Amino acid sequence: MRVSLKWLKDYVKLSVPAEELAAKLTMSGNEVGEIDVVGATWEGVSVGQVKALEKHPDADRLLLATIDIGKETITVVTGAPNLEAGQKVPFARVGTQLIDGHTGKLIKLKPATIRGIRSEGMACSEKELGISERHEGIMVLPEEAPVGMPLSQYLGDTIIDITTTPNRPDCLSVIGIAREVAALTGHEAHIPEITYEEQGAPIQDAASVEIDDPDLCSRYCASLVTGVTVGPSPQWMQQRIIASGMRPISNIVDITNYVMMEYGQPLHAFDYEQIKERKIIVRRARDDESLYTLDGMKRELNSDMLIIADATEPIALAGVMGGADSEVIDSTTSILLESANFNAGSIRRTSMRLGLRSEASARFERSISPELAPIALRRATQLLVELGGGKAARGIIDVYPGKSERKPILLTQERVDRILGVAVETERVRQVLTSLGFSSEPSGVSSELLVTVPYWRTDIRLADDLIEEIARIIGYDEIPTTMLSSGIPERAPAPLLSLKETIRDLLVGSGMQEVITYSLVSRATLEKIDPQQKLGSALRTANPMTLEQEYLRTSLRGGLLATFSANERHEEDGIKLFEVGKIYLPKQNDLPEEREALAGILGGTRLDRSWLSGEETLDFFDAKGIVETVFNRLHVEASFQPAEAQGLIPGRTAAVIVDGQQLGVLGEVHPKTAALFDISTEPVVLFEIDLEKLLPFAGAVPRYQPLPRLPAIDRDLALVVDADIAANQIQAIIRSFPLVSEVTLFDVYSGKQVPEGKKSLAFSVRYRSPQRTLTDEEVDRTQQKILEHLEREFGATLRS
Amino acid sequence: MKDKLDELRSKAISELDSIDAPSDLDSWRVRYLGRKSALTQVLRGLATLPLEEKRSVGAAANELRAFLEKSLALKEESVRESEVARSIERGRLDVTLPGRPPALGRLHPATQMLRHICDIFLSMGFEVVEGPDVEWEYYNFDALNIPPDHPARDMWDTLWIDFETEDGQRPMLLRTHTSPMQIRVMESRLPPVRVIVPGKVYRYEATDATHEAIFYQIEGFAVDRNITLADLKGTLFEFAKQLFGEERKVRFRCDYFPFVEPGVEMAIDCFACNGAGCSLCSGSGWIEILGAGMVHPDVLRRVNYDPEVYTGFAFGLGVERMSMLKYGIEDIRLFYSNDLRFLRQF
Numbered sequence A: 001m002r003v004s005l006k007w008l009k010d011y012v013k014l015s016v017p018a019e020e021l022a023a024k025l026t027m028s029g030n031e032v033g034e035i036d037v038v039g040a041t042w043e044g045v046s047v048g049q050v051k052a053l054e055k056h057p058d059a060d061r062l063l064l065a066t067i068d069i070g071k072e073t074i075t076v077v078t079g080a081p082n083l084e085a086g087q088k089v090p091f092a093r094v095g096t097q098l099i100d101g102h103t104g105k106l107i108k109l110k111p112a113t114i115r116g117i118r119s120e121g122m123a124c125s126e127k128e129l130g131i132s133e134r135h136e137g138i139m140v141l142p143e144e145a146p147v148g149m150p151l152s153q154y155l156g157d158t159i160i161d162i163t164t165t166p167n168r169p170d171c172l173s174v175i176g177i178a179r180e181v182a183a184l185t186g187h188e189a190h191i192p193e194i195t196y197e198e199q200g201a202p203i204q205d206a207a208s209v210e211i212d213d214p215d216l217c218s219r220y221c222a223s224l225v226t227g228v229t230v231g232p233s234p235q236w237m238q239q240r241i242i243a244s245g246m247r248p249i250s251n252i253v254d255i256t257n258y259v260m261m262e263y264g265q266p267l268h269a270f271d272y273e274q275i276k277e278r279k280i281i282v283r284r285a286r287d288d289e290s291l292y293t294l295d296g297m298k299r300e301l302n303s304d305m306l307i308i309a310d311a312t313e314p315i316a317l318a319g320v321m322g323g324a325d326s327e328v329i330d331s332t333t334s335i336l337l338e339s340a341n342f343n344a345g346s347i348r349r350t351s352m353r354l355g356l357r358s359e360a361s362a363r364f365e366r367s368i369s370p371e372l373a374p375i376a377l378r379r380a381t382q383l384l385v386e387l388g389g390g391k392a393a394r395g396i397i398d399v400y401p402g403k404s405e406r407k408p409i410l411l412t413q414e415r416v417d418r419i420l421g422v423a424v425e426t427e428r429v430r431q432v433l434t435s436l437g438f439s440s441e442p443s444g445v446s447s448e449l450l451v452t453v454p455y456w457r458t459d460i461r462l463a464d465d466l467i468e469e470i471a472r473i474i475g476y477d478e479i480p481t482t483m484l485s486s487g488i489p490e491r492a493p494a495p496l497l498s499l500k501e502t503i504r505d506l507l508v509g510s511g512m513q514e515v516i517t518y519s520l521v522s523r524a525t526l527e528k529i530d531p532q533q534k535l536g537s538a539l540r541t542a543n544p545m546t547l548e549q550e551y552l553r554t555s556l557r558g559g560l561l562a563t564f565s566a567n568e569r570h571e572e573d574g575i576k577l578f579e580v581g582k583i584y585l586p587k588q589n590d591l592p593e594e595r596e597a598l599a600g601i602l603g604g605t606r607l608d609r610s611w612l613s614g615e616e617t618l619d620f621f622d623a624k625g626i627v628e629t630v631f632n633r634l635h636v637e638a639s640f641q642p643a644e645a646q647g648l649i650p651g652r653t654a655a656v657i658v659d660g661q662q663l664g665v666l667g668e669v670h671p672k673t674a675a676l677f678d679i680s681t682e683p684v685v686l687f688e689i690d691l692e693k694l695l696p697f698a699g700a701v702p703r704y705q706p707l708p709r710l711p712a713i714d715r716d717l718a719l720v721v722d723a724d725i726a727a728n729q730i731q732a733i734i735r736s737f738p739l740v741s742e743v744t745l746f747d748v749y750s751g752k753q754v755p756e757g758k759k760s761l762a763f764s765v766r767y768r769s770p771q772r773t774l775t776d777e778e779v780d781r782t783q784q785k786i787l788e789h790l791e792r793e794f795g796a797t798l799r800s
Numbered sequence B: 001m002k003d004k005l006d007e008l009r010s011k012a013i014s015e016l017d018s019i020d021a022p023s024d025l026d027s028w029r030v031r032y033l034g035r036k037s038a039l040t041q042v043l044r045g046l047a048t049l050p051l052e053e054k055r056s057v058g059a060a061a062n063e064l065r066a067f068l069e070k071s072l073a074l075k076e077e078s079v080r081e082s083e084v085a086r087s088i089e090r091g092r093l094d095v096t097l098p099g100r101p102p103a104l105g106r107l108h109p110a111t112q113m114l115r116h117i118c119d120i121f122l123s124m125g126f127e128v129v130e131g132p133d134v135e136w137e138y139y140n141f142d143a144l145n146i147p148p149d150h151p152a153r154d155m156w157d158t159l160w161i162d163f164e165t166e167d168g169q170r171p172m173l174l175r176t177h178t179s180p181m182q183i184r185v186m187e188s189r190l191p192p193v194r195v196i197v198p199g200k201v202y203r204y205e206a207t208d209a210t211h212e213a214i215f216y217q218i219e220g221f222a223v224d225r226n227i228t229l230a231d232l233k234g235t236l237f238e239f240a241k242q243l244f245g246e247e248r249k250v251r252f253r254c255d256y257f258p259f260v261e262p263g264v265e266m267a268i269d270c271f272a273c274n275g276a277g278c279s280l281c282s283g284s285g286w287i288e289i290l291g292a293g294m295v296h297p298d299v300l301r302r303v304n305y306d307p308e309v310y311t312g313f314a315f316g317l318g319v320e321r322m323s324m325l326k327y328g329i330e331d332i333r334l335f336y337s338n339d340l341r342f343l344r345q346f
Ligand SMILES: [Zn+2]
Pocket: B270, B271, B272, B273, B274, B275, B276, B277, B278, B279, B280, B281, B282, B283, B285, B286
C-alpha cells in the first residue's frame, strides 16, 4: 500500500525523517520498499495567479497570460484552453526540470520566443509536474493556494510503499499505519471525531436490510444521502487518491475509495433509486442467477457466492464488485452507502474464481473487524454531505448478527520471558501494549495482565501474539543472543542418507560431475525414454507452469540424456555425469513412492584434451569400471549378466546383480534413443542403480584378513574358448579351486593364431596356502586339474 | 725391478686419468690388475727371486697393487658421478608443461552448499531428516495454520497433483516448502527434537533470474523445554557467521509466517557494500537470508506437544540463494541448466 506522509500527518506527528520512519516500519513488520518524493524536481515552480489574459497579436489560438508569482509578474505565451483570469496555477521559471508532455522525458525549461513574443517560463499541466498523466490543460490550483509559495511546499509529498503481511488488514489503511507510527515513535495517534448533520425521517423509513446468510455476512451497515450532486472530487482528495495508487473517478466513488484507504473498510455506493422496494437482501446467489458487474461483464453466479440483492434480483457481488444497474451515474442524486463485513474465505473464493481481486477483496479476505463498518460508514456519509452537497437521513441501518465478545487475554510475565528469553518488566509490557491501543489491567496476581485487544487487531488471539507485539516494538536487537543449552536429543540412524553421500563422493572421486536435474519432465521426455509409456505410469501436475515440467520423473534417464546433449554442443572433452535423486512411482490413492536412485552417463574422449592424451574414447568398460569401483568400495559384491533393457543396445547391456537380485542396469545407449535426445557422441554409456535395493547390502562391515606370511606362486593360464563364452564364468571356476587366491584376466584376444569363432583369454593365477609353502609340483597338479575342468565344461584348450 | 714397477705405475695412472667411459675402466682393470697383467706376473714371479729381493720387490708390488685398486675405485666414483651429471643434463623437462590430472569430478554447487549448511547445524546438535516431495495439502498448509481460503496461501503459489478423491477434493501437491516435515517429525517423535530437513521444494512460478520453479530449502527446528527466541537468535547468528564470515552483522526484523509466533526475517549486512547500500541489497544495506520464528502453539498442540511445557523455534532458508550470495551468482536458473562451464567453477 502506498501511504502519503502528508496524509499520515493528519493523524500522527511525524518527528523523524522519512528514511528513519521507513526503517522503523520495516523492522516492526511493515516492510517499506520505495520512498517516492513528489515534487523533488519542482525547484523553480511556484504558485502563480493569472492576472490577465489577452489575445496574441499575431496568432488567433495563442494567448498572452500575465502571471503574478509574488515577487514579480511575468507574461508568457500559452495555448492552454482552460486558463481563466484569477486562477491559481503552478508556474515554472526558465531552468526548471519538467516532464515533456509528449515524450515523457525529463527536460530543462528554456526561454522560448513564439511569434515574436518571448516567454520566460510557463504554466504547467499535471503531467509536466509528474503528478498524473493529465495533459489536456493547465493544472488549476485551489483558490486558497498562496501566491508565490514554492509548489513543493504547497503540494509536495513523500509516499512510502508498504508491503503489509497477510495477517494485518488494519495496516492496509492510513489510520492503521498512523497507529503503528505512534507506537514506534512515542507519539499518540489522533483519529478525528466524525460528526455531520442528519435531517428528515429516520433511514429505517426509507430502506431496509436483511441478512439471509449470516455465516457469510456478520454485519451490514447502511446510510442514505439524498440530494447529492455527482461531479469531480476536490483536488486535495484527488491528490490523495492518486498518491494511494488509484485513479480519481467522481466525488462519490472517490469518497468510498478515500475512506477505504483511510480506515481500511471497503464501501459501496448504490444508486438508491435503482434498489427495488428499497430493500437490501444479503444472501447466497442462486445457481440460475447472473449479474452484469460494473466492468460490463456478465457474471454467472452460483450458490457459493454471496450477493447483495434487492427485492427482485442481484445488484452487487458482495465485497467484490458492484452491479452495473445500481451504479452511481452522473444523474444520481440519492446514495445508499454500504459498509459491511463479509466472510473472508467467501470473498477470497469468489474473487479468485472470477479473477476480480481488488483493493476491497484484499481487505475483506484478511478478516477486517466488523466494528469498523459503522465507523467508516459515518466517515463516508460525512464526506458525502460535505463534498457532495447531500442531506443525510437520520441514523444508520446496522444489522449485526455476528456480534461476539472478545475476551481479554491473560499475559503472564513468565510466558513473556519463556518465549523471548529475556525478562521484560511488566511496566514496559504495559506501556508497549498501551502505545498500540491495547488496554491492560492487573489480573489480581502480580506479574500477570489481562489484556483487552483493540477492535482493529483481528490478528491477536493468544498470549504469544501479544509477545510478538512486545518484541517488535521494543525491537529484536533488545533480545539477547544465546545458544541452545539443553542436551542434544537422540538421533535416528539414517543409512540411506549416508549411502547417498558416500556414493556422491565415490563418483566424484571416479571423475564424474554431479548434476541436479528437474524432478518434473515433459510427456515427450517420458515417451522418448519409453515409447510404450502408459498414461498414469507417471504422476501429472494439474496446473503445470510449462509442458516441459508436467510429469514427475519415473527415472533419472531423461534429465541425464538431455543434460548430456546440451553439454555436448560446447564440450570438446569427454562428458561424465551422474545424478543421485528421487524418482516418483504412482500409488493407488496415496502419495507416490519416492525412491532414491543413481544414474550416470558418459561418452566422448577418455582423457581431457592435452599434450599427454590420445584419441581413446570412453566406452562400456569405463562405465562398468566406475560401477565396480563404487560397489567395491561399499564392500558389495556385484555380478554383471548380459541383459536387455529399453533404450540400450542388446549385446552391450548388463544387469547389475547382487545376491541374485537385480539392482540396476548398465549399457550403451541405443542409437535411436540417442537420436531422440540429439546426442551425436558414440558410444554413450548409461547406468542406473536403485539405491534402496542397494541399501541392505551396503552396510557390510569388512572383516580383517591376516596378511599373507607365506610366498605365493604365480602362473599364467592362456586358454582358447568359444567366442560367446563369458569370461566371468571361466574366472569363477578357476577361483573355485583350492589354493587359488587370486585370478586376474590380463588379456583377451581374437584374430591371427586364434581359430575363427574362438577367443583367447589369458589369466594370471596366484596360488597360495595360508598353512605351508607350496611346491611347484603341487601348483602344476592344480593347474592341470583346472584345465581339465575347463575342457570338460567349455571345451577350453591351452593356447599353444 | 723397482724401475719396472715405477714405470708401470706412471703408465697405469696416466692411462686411468684419461678414461671417462665406464667400459674403459674394465679393460684398464684387466690390463693392470687382471690375471695376465704385468703386475700379477711380477707377484707370481716373486717365488723365484732371492729372499732379500723377494721382500723388497714384494712389498713394492703389493703397495702398487693397493695403490692402483684405490685409484680405480676413486676413478670409478668420479666416472659414475659425471655419468649421472650427464644423464641429468640430458633429462631436463619443460616443467611448464601442464600436469597429468587425476580423474576427479565435482559435486553440484547446490550439493556443496547443502553439505556446508548441514555441517554447520550438525555441529550444533541437529539431525538431518528427509521427507517426501509430494505431500498432502494437510501437511503443507492446514497443519501449519494455513487453512483453505487463508490469504497467506498467496505466499506459496502451488503446483497441484492431478489426483482427485472420490468427493472431488484435490489434496495432493508438490510441497511448496520443507515446513511440512515439522509436522511429520513431531507426529512421529516425542520431544525433544532438533532437526534439519534439506529438500527440493516446488512453486507454481514463472522463472527468472531470481525465481526458480524448483529449488532447495533447508528447514530447521528445535523443540524442548525452555527454548527461547534468544536461542533462535544465537543459533541463526552463529550459522550466518560460519557461512558468511565472522565480521558479518546480523539482524532480525518482524515478519509473518502463519506457523510461527513471533515470526522474524533474518538479514545480514551487505558484504558488497558493507551496509552502505548498493544494487545487491537494493540500497538497503541488508540482505534477507531466511525466515524464522517460534513454533506456533497451535502447531505444537496439533502434534500433541503441550505448548505450556514445550517451546521451540523453526527456520527455513533457500539453498541456491545462499550460493548466489556467497559466490556472486546472478541467475538462479544456472543451477539446473547443468551447463558444465558453470558447474566446473565450484
Ligand atoms: Zn549492498
